[in-house]
Amino acid sequence: MAEILSEKLTVVKVGGGVLEDVSSLAGFLDRFVALPGLKILVHGGGRVATKLSEQLNIESRMVEGRRITDAGTIDIVTMVYGGLINKKTVAALQARGCNAGGFTGADMNLIEAVKRPVKDIDYGFVGDVTKVNNEVLAILLKSGITPVMAPLTHDGKGQLLNTNADTIASEIAGAMSGLFEVSLVFCFEKPGVLTDTDDDNSVIPQINSTSYKTFKEEGIIHSGMIPKIDNSFDALQKGVKQVIITSASTLDLNSGTRISL
Amino acid sequence: MAEILSEKLTVVKVGGGVLEDVSSLAGFLDRFVALPGLKILVHGGGRVATKLSEQLNIESRMVEGRRITDAGTIDIVTMVYGGLINKKTVAALQARGCNAGGFTGADMNLIEAVKRPVKDIDYGFVGDVTKVNNEVLAILLKSGITPVMAPLTHDGKGQLLNTNADTIASEIAGAMSGLFEVSLVFCFEKPGVLTDTDDDNSVIPQINSTSYKTFKEEGIIHSGMIPKIDNSFDALQKGVKQVIITSASTLDLNSGTRISL
Numbered sequence: 001m002a003e004i005l006s007e008k009l010t011v012v013k014v015g016g017g018v019l020e021d022v023s024s025l026a027g028f029l030d031r032f033v034a035l036p037g038l039k040i041l042v043h044g045g046g047r048v049a050t051k052l053s054e055q056l057n058i059e060s061r062m063v064e065g066r067r068i069t070d071a072g073t074i075d076i077v078t079m080v081y082g083g084l085i086n087k088k089t090v091a092a093l094q095a096r097g098c099n100a101g102g103f104t105g106a107d108m109n110l111i112e113a114v115k116r117p118v119k120d121i122d123y124g125f126v127g128d129v130t131k132v133n134n135e136v137l138a139i140l141l142k143s144g145i146t147p148v149m150a151p152l153t154h155d156g157k158g159q160l161l162n163t164n165a166d167t168i169a170s171e172i173a174g175a176m177s178g179l180f181e182v183s184l185v186f187c188f189e190k191p192g193v194l195t196d197t198d199d200d201n202s203v204i205p206q207i208n209s210t211s212y213k214t215f216k217e218e219g220i221i222h223s224g225m226i227p228k229i230d231n232s233f234d235a236l237q238k239g240v241k242q243v244i245i246t247s248a249s250t251l252d253l254n255s256g257t258r259i260s261l
Numbered sequence: 262m263a264e265i266l267s268e269k270l271t272v273v274k275v276g277g278g279v280l281e282d283v284s285s286l287a288g289f290l291d292r293f294v295a296l297p298g299l300k301i302l303v304h305g306g307g308r309v310a311t312k313l314s315e316q317l318n319i320e321s322r323m324v325e326g327r328r329i330t331d332a333g334t335i336d337i338v339t340m341v342y343g344g345l346i347n348k349k350t351v352a353a354l355q356a357r358g359c360n361a362g363g364f365t366g367a368d369m370n371l372i373e374a375v376k377r378p379v380k381d382i383d384y385g386f387v388g389d390v391t392k393v394n395n396e397v398l399a400i401l402l403k404s405g406i407t408p409v410m411a412p413l414t415h416d417g418k419g420q421l422l423n424t425n426a427d428t429i430a431s432e433i434a435g436a437m438s439g440l441f442e443v444s445l446v447f448c449f450e451k452p453g454v455l456t457d458t459d460d461d462n463s464v465i466p467q468i469n470s471t472s473y474k475t476f477k478e479e480g481i482i483h484s485g486m487i488p489k490i491d492n493s494f495d496a497l498q499k500g501v502k503q504v505i506i507t508s509a510s511t512l513d514l515n516s517g518t519r520i521s522l
Contacts, residue, residue: 055317056316056317075345078344078345078348078349079340079341079344079345080340080344081344082343082344082345082347082348083339083340083341083342083343083344083345083347083348084336084339084340084343084344086343086344087339087343087344087365087367087368087413087421088339088421090365090367090368090415091367091415091419091420091421092419094367094370094415094417094419095417095418095419099369099370100367100368100369101364101368101369102364102365102367102368103362103363103368104348104351104363106348106351106352106355106361106363107348107351107361107362107363107364108360108361108362108406109355109360136404139404143397143400145369152348154351154352154355156355156356157356158352158353158355158356159352160348160349160352
């Protein structure tokens with residue numbers, strides 16, 4: 001597949017806040033479709049899953065921002081991530097002339113995982129990615145399909161596993177970087193990584209591994225942003241060309257925060 | 262694609278009763294995987310959708326066995342058909358060494374439909390199939406993928422549509438018959454079309470258009486079986502080689518009821 005190595009692929013991850021709001025989702029999808037070149041969209045959906053859990057009186061237990069996925073909860077996230085959000089997004093992209101196909105990691109064995117081993121915390125049916133089948137994704141992309149990935153994987157033994165959407169995006173970007181020139185874009189409600197979470201003008205334009213260490217020590221980068229940036233460095237180490245954390249409301253790859261090694 | 266015209270493809274539709282029961286589903290999937298040649302599985306899931314609707318206090322309205330699909334209900338069936346049942350089935354097939362991929366009609370624009378026009382009854386978000394993109398399904402099959410189809414289509418304008426699973430199976434079988442030698446198999450709890458619904462030994466081995474007319478006039482074939490057999494004749498008229506209505510508990514293509522023109 002050497003002939004396609006120089007072809008550009010953008011892997012975009014969009015978070016739950018954007019997906020929940022109909023008008024911001026519509027605008028985001030317009031901008032996603034307008035991005036040049038081959039594309040993969042990865043979505044979350046945790047807030048919608050939490051809402052459905054409440055309606056069904058199933059308790060949502062979170063530890064360090066990660067959902068504890070018991071038997072009832074894996075059914076909820078399979079319905080919400082694999083069904084509701086994924087298929088609505090696909091239908092909305094089709095309406096925009098983008099030939100989207102919505103998949104979980106179980107579909108076509110795209111993403112294999114293992115159930116996270118129990119150490120201090122039993123996360124339940126949560127998957128740690130072991131392999132992304134990049135060649136199947138490449139066949140889909142070359143057939144004109146835009147994959148839309150739900151944050152679900154499987155263990156190959158019949159069990160679906162809930163898997164963090166940032167991790168899915170980072171693992172896909174890393175695996176595809178052997179075949180394409182890959183950009184990884186994390187989109188959310190904020191314009192980038194901020195030094196002051198209350199000030200949208202405090203975007204950090206560039207973070208490298210040295211400044212990241214400092215930002216963490218100073219407490220400027222903390223909580224949910226840490227796994228996102230860790231995922232960014234993982235992707236860069238696997239050969240991803242650039243990682244950008246930016247606003248879903250612009251999807252401007254020249255703004256936001258650029259992560260480099 | 263003339264070179265594959267003689268290749269055999271079996272389109273199997275399995276109903277909600279089988280899907281609901283874990284042990285009968287497991288046995289059915291074992292038998293499905295063991296079928297020789299290329300395969301497509303189409304599933305229903307109405308009973309599971311009805312149960313979730315009840316849990317969420319959304320009323321399930323049925324007219325002549327067809328679900329009235331309002332805005333709340335299309336979300337329910339998208340979650341249940343497109344998410345829960347589809348992805349669990351895919352994961353279970355993957356565990357059996359079958360490289361399944363679960364899709365709705367919106368995915369890769371596989372099945373285009375129009376919202377059913379309102380005549381006497383407003384069915385809501387229900388789709389009448391206008392086109393099956395058989396060449397995309399052929400690419401998937403040739404890539405070693407076994408498509409698992411949820412009974413959902415889309416209108417190309419962003420709206421998902423609930424579509425009868427028997428109709429999906431029949432439309433897919435008909436569309437694929439230009440490319441493959443297609444068998445269409447409807448599986449359910451009964452061993453075939455019965456002259457006496459209480460007697461499993463009363464299977465009608467063969468129905469053609471003449472005997473079908475007589476069976477209907479005599480009231481032997483009635484209610485839910487009529488659209489299933491109408492779908493069978495539609496498929497045969499589109500070039501499907503054989504249609505068999507048989508038991509999911511045997512999936513024996515040499516038993517049950519064979520429909521011919």
